[in-house]
Amino acid sequence: MHWTHITDWDGAYSNLNHVPDADGYPPRWEADARSFRASLGDRARAGLAYGPGPRQAFDLFLPEAGPHGLAVFVHGGYWRRFDRSLWSHLAAxxxxxxxxxxxxxxxxxxxxxxxxxxxxxxxxxxxxxxxVPGPIVLAGHSAGGQLVTRMVCGDEPLDEKTASRVSHVVSISGVHDLRPLMRTAMNADLGIDPAEAMAESPALLTPRPGTRLVAWAGGAELPEFQRQSALLANVWAGLGAATTSVVEPGKHHFDVIDSLAAADGALTRALTDI
Known part of the structure; x- marks a missing residue:
């Protein structure tokens, strides 16, 4: 008989300690993102404000012709790190x-x-x-996976007009049940309490009618990320959503997003084939 029992909660969620050369990824992301923005020229619209705060802005990357619709990518970093400038190349x-x-x-x-x-x-x-007119597709990585799946819960913070345009959501290595994070040291920053965990965990909420979910994780990820990904697909399938769960062989938490940078990438197809 095999028992699953977590005793090291920080280790269970620490990608920095699990991924080889973890510290080398952010500089590479930043360089790739800068190069992609330069390649688009005036089709890269940077720093569009959506609110008065210093971080309340988005970048918009446009195709050569009129767009088929809008894809949104929400970055991770455990809600504590990074900004949009590191991920531009994933729009490619x-x-x-x-x-x-x-x-x-x-x-x-x-x-x-x-x-x-x-x-x-x-x-x-x-x-x-x-x-941008047309359908909307949402993708998010890690903490961003929680944020984009939160957008399609029944009490989602989107207005009805925008929510009705969302075709589907792709959660990449998402954290969908926040309760385990209350046991980690990072909760000193996050401040998750039981009430917020219940209110903001997509796995504990009901998806909006008609929701379609792709729950994606890497085969070389920490077990908790694979479990969290499969959890949401399982729970939401039982609540009326159309779900599919993908484990991409060999990918860890930091390279699982790479295929968004390629037109024929597996994640690009999952996001844009509607």
Whole structure:
């Protein structure tokens, strides 16, 4: 008989200690993102404000012709790190397939609670949707996976007009049940309490009618990320959503997003094939 029992909660969620050369990824992301922005020229619209805060802005990347619709990518970093400038290159795949891509920055913890961050992301999506007609597809990585799936819960912070345009959501290595994070040291910054965990965990909420979910994780991820991904697909399938769960062989938490940078990438197809 095999028992699953977590005793090291920080280790269970520490990608920095699990991924080889973890510290080398952010500089590479930043360089790739800068190069992609330069390659688009005036089709890269940077720093579009969606609110008065210093981090309340998004970048919008446009295809050569009129867009098929709007793809939104929400970055991770455990709600505590990073901004939109590191991820621009992940728009390359959807842009090459004719989609406009918005990438927002949001206020980080501990300056903002997760509930507040979710509402900022919703405001950013609404603002981007006003710029681009057509269907909307949402993708988020890690903490961003929680944020984009939160957008399609029954009490989602999106307005009805924008929510009705959302075709589907792709959560990449998402954290969908916040309760385990209350046992980690990072909760000193996040401040998750039982009430917020219940209110902001997509796995504990009901998806909006008609929701379609792709729950994606890497085969070389920490077990908790694979479990969290499969959990949401399982729970939401039982609540009426159309779900599919994908484990991409060999990918860890930091390279699982790579295929968004390619027009024929697996994640690009999952996001833009509607």
């Amino acid at each position: 795949g959807p842009v090459a397939r004719g989609w406009a891509v918005a990438m927002p920055t949001y206020t980080l913890a501990p300056q903002a609670r997760i509930a507040t961050i979710a509402r900022e992301v919703a405001t950013a999506i609404i603002a981007a949707a006003a710029e």
